[in-house]
Amino acid sequence: MKRSITVRLVAMFALAALLIFSLIGSALYGVLRRELARHQQDELNTRFQDTQYMIGHNGDPSRWPRVQAKLDTLSPADGSIRYWVLGDDPRFQYGKGLAEIDQLDRNPNGMSTMQLRGREYPLHAMTGTIPPFMDRPAVRLIVAVDAAPYMHTMHAFLLALVGLSLVGVLLVMLLGYWIAQVGLRPLKQLSSEAQALGPRNLSQRLKISPLPDELSDLTIAFNGALERMEGAYNQLEAFNADVAHELRTPLANLIGETQVALSRQRTAPHFEEVLQSNLEELERLRSIINDMLFLARADQGEAATSLVHASIAQEINKTVEFFEFVLDESKMTVNVDGDIGAEASIETSLFRRAMSNLLHNAIQHSKPGAGIVVRITQQPAAIQIAVSNPGQPIAGTHLPRLFDRFYRVDAARNDRDPSQLHGHGLGLAIVKAIAKMHGGSVFANSVAGLTTIGFSIPAGDDTLQQIN
Template identity: 85%
Template sequence: MKRSIKVRLVAMFALAALLIFSLIGGALYGVLQRELARHQHDELNTRFLDTQYMIEHNGDPARWPRVQAKLDTLTPADGSFRYWVLSDDPRFQYGKDLADIEKIDRNPNGMGNLTLRGRAYPLHTLTKALPAFQERPAVRLIVAVDAAPYMHTLHAFMIALVGLSLLGVVLVMLLGYWIAQVGLRPLKQLSTEAQSLGPKTLSQRLQISPLPGELSDLTAAFNGALERMEGAYNQMEAFNADVAHELRTPLANLIGETQVALSRQRTAPQFEEVLQSNLEELERLRSIINDMLFLARVDQGEAATSLVRTSIALEINKTVEFFEFVLDESKMTVKVKGDINAEASIETSLFKRAMSNLLHNAIQHSTPGAAIVVTITQQPAIIGIAVSNPGKPIAENHLPRLFDRFYRVDAARNDKDQSQLHGHGLGLAIVKAIAKMHGGGVFANSIEGVTTIGFSIPATGAITH
């Protein structure tokens, strides 16, 4: 079950409101409880002082009935206040249920509680021993206040507090739902706009200007993803078109030559010549397919695994020796310079393949007698291998796309030129893939008639993806 952001926000609003109301309610309840207790204490003190003075200055048994009458007057009918005078002399006693009070009263002087039979709540008491005066012996004066009204007040306050808190939580939930609905409206609009996107509207972008700041960053990131997806989609379409074109040419050649060969009687040498030509086209087809499968594996995350620590210059020289015949025929030279002592952990077969493609590219686009330079540059983290050759300058806008599959600077090149040296447009894409498999990258520049194309690998041989 999908959890709604709106529901989660409402739930969080409710929990926050409940927590706040609970804290405030607890604080108010504590304040009320302390104030009621203080009020009881002050009331007891006031009544006790009024009674204490009257008893302390009365030691005549004949006048004691007046004290009792006064205490009867001070005692409310509802019994919310009670008075007791405990004495060893029965003439100077006062209060109801004195026998019970004498049994249960164990409170020392000061504040205390007294629980009587038949009462739900205890009595809060203030007790003090009064010294003897004239014929009156020492007595204990107890003034008590009934706690029931205060407890009823606290109980009513608690019920009202809980009810108002729950009502407040409900109101916060309703208000929170409305706030969440209004607040998430831009997100809903953004979602509706995103749902309208499709393969035919990849160039469309989500509007950022009317959105709040939090969604603007998300929308900008989404638009960036759309831009990358559009680029990948366009590249895939171009790739599919280029693949179809590259495969169509050799297939057309195969079909054409075969049809011509079968159009009339041929001798065995003539059929052999046709088969030889067809074999060349089939080899070209196999080369294209193998390169495409290699690039597909790299796209899926395949990395170089058979790493060997070796000299970079040594592996370059081995690759240059492989081109010795082509170089002699074109009267070209290859010079290796730079940090010739540089070493790295590489998969030698892949490294040679990348160097072979770079040298193929340099030879193909250089004039006879040109001097090709391979430069090794060692930095703390990476080692760069650059192949430079004189030739026709490459415009700045073409340089970033040289490593794209089937990309050609000169679209007018004929198929014959393309088929000479990895001419199906995957040579530099493979260089980029091999650099990626080693955790490196590629670079290209064309300055003052000298084109430099190369790749880099980690100096430590560590593969990072």
């Protein structure tokens, strides 16, 4: 189920508003409750003092009817204010239901709550003892106020508060929806632009200038991803074209030679010669496919895992021995110098493969009798292995692309007989992949007729840590 940012924002606005209104409403409800209670207490206290003064100065039984008449006048007909005077002398008593009040009034002097039969709400009462005076003994005075108006006021306020809070939450939701729509408008515009992107226009990018800062960072990151995707797409497209071109030649040779062989009767030696030629083309095809699979694994992040601590110079010398026959035939020499004692954690099979490709490249582009130099340079964090050979200079525009797949600077640079050394343009790309698998990098330069191509790997035992 899709989740809308607008709906989520509106819900959060509503929850925030409900929380705020609830807190404010609770505070207002508490303040009103305390204020009404204080007003009732003040009213009770005032009435109690006035009545206490009047009764306290009347001790003559003949004047008591005047006190009763005054209390009748102070008692409203609806019974919202009630007076009771309790004592041992019946002549100095007042109020309705004195027996019930006498049973209920067991609290000491002060404020209390009384619940009379037949009344929905209780009475808030103040009780006090008036000392004897003249013929009047000590009596207890009770002044009570009906809590119904107080409860009705609180109930009405609560209903109004809840109703206004709900209306306020609804208004906040509507306003929040409008705010969310306005605030998310740039995001919708960005989404519309993103939907317009397609493979036919890989160079198109999202606009950054009209967007707010929060979306600008996202857009910059997204445009960066588009740029990387465009580069990867172009590289893949070029790679596919190069692969098709490289595979087409040996396949065409296989088909052509086979068709010629089958065009008429041939002798067994002739068919054997055709099969031998086809085998060479098939070996070339297998080599291309294996190299492509290796590069694909490297692109997926495969790292060198079977690492051993080895001497760089010894591994290079073992690789040079593999080319001994070709070097002797071409009267070339390979000299290994520099930091001969350098050691690092490497996967020897991959390292030798990278060195083999570098030496193959140097031999292929050198004249007979040339001297090839392999220099080992120990640096604080890395070890550089550089293979230098004399030959035609390479323009600076070509140097950054030497490690691209199937990239060739110029077929005329090959100073060797193509029949002796075969290549399909993946050698240096494999060197770069192997360096990356070890956590290193590659480099190339061509100065004063001397071309140097090499790679670096982390020094010491840091190789595994860097590739992880």
